[in-house]
């Protein structure tokens with residue numbers, strides 16, 4: 190399958206093999222987040238120990254894919270305009286991401302967003318958010 194080859198050749202995925210389940214799920218349109226089995230909290234970014242209780246019982250768990258716009262900035266360059274944002278997902282963590290399929294003039298803090306995925310230049314699929 191082409192997607193598997195794309196991941197295999199992606200230097201970012203190769204450099205952080207512990208995050209490979211995240212990228213494999215992303216190719217299937219599923220958002221995984223690190224979840225601590227000891228204290229029950231999700232966190233972001235991925236790390237071997239829970240930042241809340243220091244347990245190493247951290248496993249990938251599927252998130253619902255919804256969140257709210259926490260903060261954002263509109264980046265305008267000749268020929269390009271995109272929105273860089275922090276989205277707080279329903280499970281709690283803040284994710285740095287892009288907002289897509291939205292007029293930047295109509296964005297507002299607290300608006301409900303839905304996760305989707307967009308192919309990067311390297312071939313993996315990165316989570317992005319769009320208005321729900």
Ligand SMILES: [Zn+2]
Pocket residue numbers: 225226227228229230239240241242243244
């Ligand atoms: Zn914990």
